[in-house]
Amino acid sequence: MAEPDHEELEAIFEERAKFFTPKWFGDLFAGRLAPGDTFWAGNYGPALVVVPLIVILALFTALISPGHLGAFFGSFAVAAGIYRIAVLIGLTRSVWRAEAGPTFWRWVGVLWTVFEAVALIWLGLGLFGG
Numbered sequence: 001m002a003e004p005d006h007e008e009l010e011a012i013f014e015e016r017a018k019f020f021t022p023k024w025f026g027d028l029f030a031g032r033l034a035p036g037d038t039f040w041a042g043n044y045g046p047a048l049v050v051v052p053l054i055v056i057l058a059l060f061t062a063l064i065s066p067g068h069l070g071a072f073f074g075s076f077a078v079a080a081g082i083y084r085i086a087v088l089i090g091l092t093r094s095v096w097r098a099e100a101g102p103t104f105w106r107w108v109g110v111l112w113t114v115f116e117a118v119a120l121i122w123l124g125l126g127l128f129g130g
Helices: 006-017 022-030 035-044 047-064 069-097 104-129
Strands: none
Touching (some): 035 047, 035 069, 035 104, 047 069, 069 104
């Protein structure tokens, strides 16, 4: 495989700079991204930042207010579930719009996102009660 030249690298960097911007999230939720980008970057990209922040906040919550981590994690789980529902809407639209490629794995991604959204909300609501 040939090495990309300077212009190709610049184009790659410009495209990557668009990720996780407000416009990108708008395109994600509207289903204007490719199904693979919607599934992988939409479901798991923000977790690269959010999960470490939750761990740090949980540490401080445990130190300041022991015994309240159920509500803390429950609220984040419900919020993550609601976010997954928004990704699910975009993913479903993206899968319907896609013209080429295998459809089986696209629908597996939709079903997996449904599963994760329901599981997160169910877990989150359970943590509030326990």
